[in-house]
Amino acid sequence: MxxxxxxxxxxxxxxxxxxxxxxxxxxxxxxxxxxxxxxxxxxxxxxxxxxxxxxxxxxxxxxxxxxxxxFVRATPDGTEKGDFLALDLGGTNFRVMYVRVNQDQQTVVKMDHQIYEIPAEIMTGTGEKLFDHIAACLGSFLDKQRLKELVLPLGFTFSFPCEQLEIDKSVLIRWTKGFNCSGVEGRDVVQLLREAVHRRGDYEIGSVAMVNDTVGTMMSCGYKDxxxxxxxxxxxxxxxxxxxxxxxxxxxxxxxxxxxxxxxxxxxxxxxxxxxxxxxxxxxxxxxxxxxxxxxxxxxxxxxxxxxxxxxxxxxxxxxxxxxxxxxxxxxxxxxxxxxxxxxxxxxxxxxxxxxxxxxxxxxxxxxxxxxxxxxxxxxxxxxxxxxxxxxxxxxxxxxxxxxxxxxxxxxxxxxxxxxxxxxxxxxxxxxxxxxxxxxxxxxxxxxxEDGSGKGAAMVTAVAQRLAAQSHLVNDSDEDK
CATH class of the missing domain: 3.40.367.20 (Hexokinase; domain 1)
Known part of the structure; x- marks a missing residue:
């Protein structure tokens, strides 16, 4: 009172x-x-x-x-398009998203998403079990969306201290936030994800782009402006x-x-x-x-x-x-x-x-x-x-x-x-x-x-694909000469 x-x-x-x-x-x-x-x-x-x-x-x-x-070498130029997956891992839950980039309307649409829990025993278990769990949840999401036959590019927001060596290569420096999975520190987390998907054998993923959440914020806005x-x-x-x-x-x-x-x-x-x-x-x-x-x-x-x-x-x-x-x-x-x-x-x-x-x-x-x-x-x-x-x-x-x-x-x-x-x-x-x-x-x-970890991760992947395609065109043109 x-x-x-x-x-x-x-x-x-x-x-x-x-x-x-x-x-x-x-x-x-x-x-x-x-x-x-x-x-x-x-x-x-x-x-x-x-x-x-x-x-x-x-x-x-x-x-x-x-x-x-x-290793993000450009911002969006408005020509990006396609369907993408986005994976956001940074705590006791992680999120899988299906994102569509429409060139005509210059929009990024989150088609659907699913949140999955990471049990405590997996957070402190082996790295193999962690990535097997992620791969299993990703497979379940693809089943639900009827996307398993497609090979979609993936933007990977991994919110732990990493040394990024390429757009698709990021080495974990140390675990934080209660994680302590063995066999991951000092390893490339993209490779560990790919190996887990390969062990399943029932779907494939396309190119992978590692995304910092701040970069995702810039890129999610970059398609609009x-x-x-x-x-x-x-x-x-x-x-x-x-x-x-x-x-x-x-x-x-x-x-x-x-x-x-x-x-x-x-x-x-x-x-x-x-x-x-x-x-x-x-x-x-x-x-x-x-x-x-x-x-x-x-x-x-x-x-x-x-x-x-x-x-x-x-x-x-x-x-x-x-x-x-x-x-x-x-x-x-x-x-x-x-x-x-x-x-x-x-x-x-x-x-x-x-x-x-x-x-x-x-x-x-x-x-x-x-x-x-x-x-x-x-x-x-x-x-x-x-x-x-x-x-x-x-x-x-x-x-x-x-x-x-x-x-x-x-x-x-x-x-x-x-x-x-x-x-x-x-x-x-x-x-x-x-x-x-x-x-x-x-x-x-x-x-x-709007949703840098989802739409922004998709945009990083889309821009990386655009640059790769442009590079191939230049190389093909040089070979023709």
Whole structure:
């Protein structure tokens, strides 16, 4: 139940002064979260330098921003067409999809899909059993769709740390997310899938393209808008990819054309380069995480951590008697009890105050009108910093593309996905505004991705097929000469 300051005998005048005093104290505590345009430009330049380290043949090993080659060498041009399978494996469930790309309507249609469970004993068993299970489920899906007689290309989204060697060759570095299947680390997962399908013997798969989820986001948007050359995810985690000139991708042979690079920008700051803008709360979030010292940038801006940043701010300001009359509830003292979705609900126009009252009551807190305004200010400041930092990083990618091509001005499209971008009421607008401020020579349009792991995986496969067909035509023409 709430505590109304009027019940304490304060008159309206003293009530107003009290609110102003509380907000002034809170505002002072939040100054470290407010980053000026000059600071953001500096951060953008730092990321650019780290990107260069990640691209280098001799410097990428120690680079915090890994800049992984994806072997995706082009974005869609609108001529792609055909039927494809997409396989999305990244947790205790995996998904199989049947996708059709229509050239005439320039549409990507998810025809059907099925979710399959991976039992716990398979997650920690042998790699052979895991891929046999995947192959069995894929066979069952093909049976259901009456597709078993066809040999369809497959886009494979495999969300574990891998070293990609070709579009169809990706070596697992290490298992995460509760998986520990023997005989897979250090092996090519595409080959293991093919071997499992071959052991069954009742169907075949065509060409396979390995797909990172960020690349899938870019490619799913790229068929609608051929100028889409950046993919960005800002949800539970954050990452981005973009089209880099092949001559600069030093870890891959060849200098012609372009290749999509998966930046893995969540690791920006892992070498301490962002220490000057990390607050004490950021340091505490990092210390109490399951991977201290890793993914520093992600911990400042992504959905997994924003709620915890707000909780720690509320707790500290309660303990110093700025908020909630100095009375912290057990819930407020519990790690991750303040969900990131609460931030969006509190900042929602029109019903934010009612949402704030409900959330604080659910957290066992007794609040005053001053507390309500302070909580809104804290949420707004934390989410604003997230959008501004994300914009600074995105500006680095846009300026990189612009300078690579020797352009005075660049106009391109960003394919974007993630709950923070899509659900927060003001995040996307602030992101767009700040990118324009930090990178004034770049005009970015934003397109929300629809099912990057399904439609995007199909598009990666479709583009790879188109390039292969074009290569065969060129080779055949050369032989005729």
């Amino acid at each position: 709430s505590t109304d300051l009027h019940q304490t005998g304060l008159n309206n005048s003293s009530n107003g002064k009290n609110e102003d005093n509380v907000l002034a104290k809170v505002d002072g505590r939040l100054q470290a979260f407010r980053l000026s345009s000059d600071v953001l430009r500096d951060i953008s330049e730092r990321l650019t330098q780290d990107m260069l380290r990640g691209l280098g043949r001799h410097t990428h090993h120690n680079a915090p921003v890994k800049m992984l080659p994806t 051929q100028s889409c050359e950046i993919g960005m995810i800002i949800g539970t985690g954050t990452n981005a990819c973009y089209m880099e000139e092949m001559v600069n991708v030093k870890r891959v042979e060849g200098e012609g054309g372009r290749m999509c690079v998966n930046t893995e920008w969540g690791g920006f700051g892992d070498d301490g380069s962002l220490r000057d803008i990390q607050t004490e709360v950021d340091l505490e979030v990092d210390r109490s995480s399951i991977n201290p010292g890793v993914h520093i940038f992600e911990k400042m801006i992504s959905g997994m951590y924003l709620g915890e940043i707000v909780r720690l701010l509320l707790l500290r300001m309660t303990e110093d008697h700025t908020l909630f009359n100095g009375q912290a509830s057990e819930q407020l003292r519990t790690q991750n009890a303040f969900l990131t979705k609460f931030i969006s609900e509190i900042e929602e126009e029109g019903c934010g105050e009612d949402n704030t009252k409900r959330i604080l009551s659910e957290l066992g807190l007794q609040w005053s009108p001053a507390d309500l305004r302070a909580v809104r200010l804290i949420c707004d400041t934390v989410s604003s910093r997230s959008a501004r930092l994300c914009a600074a990083a995105l500006a680095a990618l846009a300026n990189r593309i612009r300078t690579n091509r020797g352009l005075d001005h660049l106009r391109t499209t960003v394919g974007v996905d993630g709950t923070v971008y899509k659900k927060h009421p003001t995040f996307s607008a602030e992101l767009r505004s700040v990118v324009q401020d930090v990178a004034p020579q770049c005009r970015l349009d934003f397109l929300v991705s």
